[in-house]
Amino acid sequence: MDPLVQGLLGASASLSVSRPKDSRAAFWLGLLGGLAPDLDVLIRSNSDPLLALQYHRHFTHSLVFIPAGGFFVAALVYPFVRQLVGFRKAWLFATLGWATHGLLDACTNYGTQLLWPFSNLRVAWNNVAIVDPVVTIALVVGVWKALRTQSMVWARRGGAVVLVYLAFGVLQHARAVRALDKAALAQGHVPTRLTAKPTVLNNILFRGLYEFQGNYYVAAVRAPWFGSSQVSRFSSVPALDLERDLPELPTGSLQRRDLERFAWFSDGFLNRHPADPFLIGDLRFSMLPDDIAPMWAVRIDPSRPMEHVGYETFSGRATSETWNRFVALLKGPLFP
Numbered sequence: 001m002d003p004l005v006q007g008l009l010g011a012s013a014s015l016s017v018s019r020p021k022d023s024r025a026a027f028w029l030g031l032l033g034g035l036a037p038d039l040d041v042l043i044r045s046n047s048d049p050l051l052a053l054q055y056h057r058h059f060t061h062s063l064v065f066i067p068a069g070g071f072f073v074a075a076l077v078y079p080f081v082r083q084l085v086g087f088r089k090a091w092l093f094a095t096l097g098w099a100t101h102g103l104l105d106a107c108t109n110y111g112t113q114l115l116w117p118f119s120n121l122r123v124a125w126n127n128v129a130i131v132d133p134v135v136t137i138a139l140v141v142g143v144w145k146a147l148r149t150q151s152m153v154w155a156r157r158g159g160a161v162v163l164v165y166l167a168f169g170v171l172q173h174a175r176a177v178r179a180l181d182k183a184a185l186a187q188g189h190v191p192t193r194l195t196a197k198p199t200v201l202n203n204i205l206f207r208g209l210y211e212f213q214g215n216y217y218v219a220a221v222r223a224p225w226f227g228s229s230q231v232s233r234f235s236s237v238p239a240l241d242l243e244r245d246l247p248e249l250p251t252g253s254l255q256r257r258d259l260e261r262f263a264w265f266s267d268g269f270l271n272r273h274p275a276d277p278f279l280i281g282d283l284r285f286s287m288l289p290d291d292i293a294p295m296w297a298v299r300i301d302p303s304r305p306m307e308h309v310g311y312e313t314f315s316g317r318a319t320s321e322t323w324n325r326f327v328a329l330l331k332g333p334l335f336p
Contacts (some may be wrong), residue, residue, distance in 0.1 A: 001104055002131050003035060008139035009104055009162065010034020010097025015146050015155035017096065023147060025084040026093045033073045033097025037061050049311035050258055050298070053265050061102035062116035070095025107166055109197035109284070111267070122267065126206075127169030129198045138162050172203045176221045179229035180208040183219065187234070195267075196221055199289050205330045207289035209269065214239050216271060216283055220290040222332050230334040237292045240270040240280060246300065253305035262298050262309070273297055279312065287315070287322050289329060 014030025015023060043055040059065055073094035078087055085093070105112040108130050111122030128135065142158015145151070176196035184191050191210035199205045208221040208231060216239055220232040242249065242259065249256050259280065263270055266282035273279035274292060278301065281294025299310035 001108060001128070001135070003038065005131075005136055005139060006038065006101055006104065007031045007035045008136075008143050009100045009159070011143050012139055012146075012155045012159045012162075013096040013100050014093035015143065015152050016159055018093065018152060020150040020152065022085050022089065022093075023150060023152070025081040025090065027143070027147060028081065029074065029077055029090055029093035030097035032077060033070055033094035034101055035097075036073050037069060037098060037101040048308045050261050050265070050309070053311075054261060057102075057105055057110065057112040057122075059113070059116050061105060061112050061114065063102065063114050064117070066099045066102075067095055069098040073098065107169070111265070120264070122265070124197075125170070125173070126195065126197050127173045127203070128166055129200050129202060131200055132165075132203070133201060134165050135162055138165070169198070169203045172223050173198070173206070175223040175229050176206040176208065179223065179231050180206075180210065180219070180221050183208075183231040183234075184210055184212070184217065187217075189213075189217070195284070197284060199326070199330075202330060205289055205326075207284075207286065209283060211239060211269075214241070216269065216292075218283070218286075218290060218292055220288075220329050220334055222329065222334050224332065230332060232290050232329070232334040235290060235292050237271045237274070237283070240272060245272060245277075246302065248302040249300065250305050254307060255300055255302075255305050255309050258298065258309040259300070278302075287318055288325055 010033045011027050011030040014026040018026035037060040040055050040058055040060045044052040070091055074091040078090050081090060102112055102114055106114055106123045107125050107128045109124050109126045111124045113120060114123045115121055138158045138161035142154050145154035173196060180196050181194060189212040191212050194210035196206040196208050199207060204222060204224055206221040208219045210217050215236050217234045217236050219234045223229040266284060269283040270280055271283050273281050279297040279299055281297035283294055285295040286293055287295060295315050296313045299312060
């Protein structure tokens with residue numbers, strides 16, 4: 001999720017187990033522990049743009065790395081808090097902060113390697129948006145009240161609200177999946193695989209996506225807190241087939257290997273950009289939940305097969321029309 005929430009959740013976890021006299025140290029160690037796993041964004045290469053995608057939410061986000069990450073943060077911060085707490089307690093606070101990060105990221109729709117080094121599975125539970133005001137407000141209030149009143153129960157209350165909201169997000173996701181599956185079956189389709197991903201700022205509107213007989217089908221899925229779920233009209237696009245779509249790209253070439261890496265990152269949901277056949281997009285994400293234009297893509301250049309692919313993002317091209325369309329989908333109703 002966004003850095004503010006990651007830091008505040010780490011601080012909330014450490015404050016929840018601290019005593020009032022340790023609250024200042026607990027806050028800073030938990031806050032920094034909650035932020036530090038995203039230092040993996042520094043792993044990047046000017047010549048290989050996919051390296052950053054490969055290593056973001058990688059080993060620093062895994063469950064087995066949590067104690068080492070906490071130790072790293074505690075060792076860096078301890079000189080500044082040694083008058084407040086001992087090193088063991090500093091390690092505990094930082095470790096609790098670090099532990100919240102990967103688990104919270106796994107609740108979003110991007111994919112997090114919680115099981116590294118035993119598996120490179122990108123875990124995505126899809127039960128909360130990458131930015132959600134309910135989570136942010138609960139943590140801001142809980143942490144602020146805990147520090148102001150020196151009553152750590154406020155940190156626990158804020159954390160409890162977040163946990164309940166995440167559990168509610170699991171229910172919302174399940175409702176969206178059921179609605180999407182039902183709509184697919186109504187079209188005579190039995191999906192090979194199917195996913196529903198929450199859109200930004202809410203857990204009502206989802207991006208529905210499934211695969212059937214070599215095509216991907218995309219629709220907006222609306223699961224209101226009260227009332228029946230709805231699915232919009234489907235758009236479809238052929239799934240990427242390397243042999244059919246890019247026969248000029250030699251087997252064993254660097255660009256072909258890059259496409260395999262991008263397919264792993266994208267959970268295999270790859271398609272050609274509708275406006276440019278040499279842009280291969282990650283169909284899981286788009287500016288609108290019912291759109292087939294991807295939010296990011298790699299650029300293929302068959303004339304240079306032994307050079308790395310390019311990487312392009314389109315999130316900066318949002319317009320007021322896009323936002324108005326998003327709000328209309330969120331408010332509903334959707335018409336099949």
